[in-house]
Amino acid sequence: MTLRLLAVHAHPDDESSKGAATLARYAAEGVDVLVATCTGGERGDVLNPRMDRPGVLENLAEIRRAEMAAAAEILGVRQRFLGFVDSGMPGRGEPLPADCFAALPLSVAAAPLVALIREFRPHVVVTYDETGGYPHPDHIRTHEVAVEAFEAAGDGEGLPEAGEPWQPRKLYYLAQFSKAWFQTLHDAMTGRGVDSLLGQVLDEWPDTAPSLTITTRVRCAEYFATRDRAALAHATQVDPDHPMFAHPRDLEREVWPTEDYQLARSVVDQDLPEDDLFAGLR
Numbered sequence: 001m002t003l004r005l006l007a008v009h010a011h012p013d014d015e016s017s018k019g020a021a022t023l024a025r026y027a028a029e030g031v032d033v034l035v036a037t038c039t040g041g042e043r044g045d046v047l048n049p050r051m052d053r054p055g056v057l058e059n060l061a062e063i064r065r066a067e068m069a070a071a072a073e074i075l076g077v078r079q080r081f082l083g084f085v086d087s088g089m090p091g092r093g094e095p096l097p098a099d100c101f102a103a104l105p106l107s108v109a110a111a112p113l114v115a116l117i118r119e120f121r122p123h124v125v126v127t128y129d130e131t132g133g134y135p136h137p138d139h140i141r142t143h144e145v146a147v148e149a150f151e152a153a154g155d156g157e158g159l160p161e162a163g164e165p166w167q168p169r170k171l172y173y174l175a176q177f178s179k180a181w182f183q184t185l186h187d188a189m190t191g192r193g194v195d196s197l198l199g200q201v202l203d204e205w206p207d208t209a210p211s212l213t214i215t216t217r218v219r220c221a222e223y224f225a226t227r228d229r230a231a232l233a234h235a236t237q238v239d240p241d242h243p244m245f246a247h248p249r250d251l252e253r254e255v256w257p258t259e260d261y262q263l264a265r266s267v268v269d270q271d272l273p274e275d276d277l278f279a280g281l282r
Contacts, residue, residue: 002030002031002032003026003031003032003123003124003281004031004034004120004121004122004123004124005023005031005034005124006035006036006120006122006125006168007023007034007035007127008038008113008125008127008146008149009037010038010101010128010136010139010142011037011038011040011138012064012067012068012237013041013068013234013238014139015037015072016071016230016233016238017231018133018176018177019174019259020226021220021221021223022126022220022277023035023075024074024075024220024227024230025223028076028223032078034077034078034116034122035072035079035080036080036113037068038101038113038141038142038145039081039082039086040065041064041086042064042085042086043086043097044086044237046236046237047237047238048237048240050239051235051236064234067233067234067235067236067237068234070233071230071233071234074226074230074233075230083112084100084101084112087100087101087136087138087141088100096137100137101138106148107148109141110144110148113146113149114148114149114152114153115163117150117153117168118153118163118166119163124168124170124171124278124281125146125168126172126174127146127171127173128146128173128174129173129175129212129262130143130144131143131210134209147264150265153166154166169268170263170266170267170270171264171266172216174259174261175212175214175262178212179202179211181260182202182205184256185247185255185256188251188255189247189251192251196246197243198246201243213262214260214273215261216261216263216275216276216277217258217261217273217274218258218259218260219257219258221253224249228245228249268281
């Protein structure tokens with residue numbers, strides 16, 4: 001049996017900054033891995049100063065698709081856009097754009113993912129927790145859509161036009177970049193006399209940041225370099241000078257060699273904690 005993993009993300013680049021080493025590991029082991037990207041990132045900004053030049057922002061949607069294709073090739077995974085329009089990041093009190101992903105009714109926003117699940121037939125689905133990981137409206141809606149589709153895809157009574165029902169076995173929430181992760185790396189660096197830029201991240205850590213209960217730690221340290229290459233392929237979104245790239249990777253492999261998850265739904269028996277998203281399915 002070929003195991004199948006579906007990772008549901010909001011924008012191009014999210015798959016390479018959240019759980020990418022896990023995807024690369026499983027793809028290398030023969031798992032069929034598919035990334036579903038809800039929007040094209042059309043309303044994003046150019047976050048890498050090196051790419052902030054004429055013609056980039058004006059053609060951002062096309063450029064981000066090319067970046068996504070390059071990152072998927074690096075990770076060794078397949079990828080599908082669900083076709084929704086980026087919601088942007090409205091300021092406090094500003095309305096969402098009328099045509100955007102986050103403004104659509106949940107049933108409408110979830111329908112393409114239900115169809116994709118029934119077509120791809122994944123055993124495991126990975127996405128964000130209810131906070132979205134951070135409060136971007138597309139990340140929060142991605143969580144809502146993934147949970148809705150996880151439940152609806154196996155319902156033989158609904159959406160007959162979306163194909164034969166298929167019930168994924170397990171749903172996980174990503175738990176990367178926790179405060180504990182930043183603190184562990186920062187302490188390891190300062191303890192060994194290595195300058196750390198992560199202190200500024202910890203100093204600005206919001207009190208409202210989610211803290212998930214980790215149920216599953218996937219060892220994937222040998223794929224951290226692949227993760228980094230995939231992230232840097234999103235050149236408009238990833239600044240190589242960001243603190244995330246400033247810590248020694250050998251040190252990260254030593255003190256935190258996993259990517260972490262919370263098991264949110266399961267239709268199979270499980271014995272927690274786990275070290276494999278496919279525990280109970282192999």
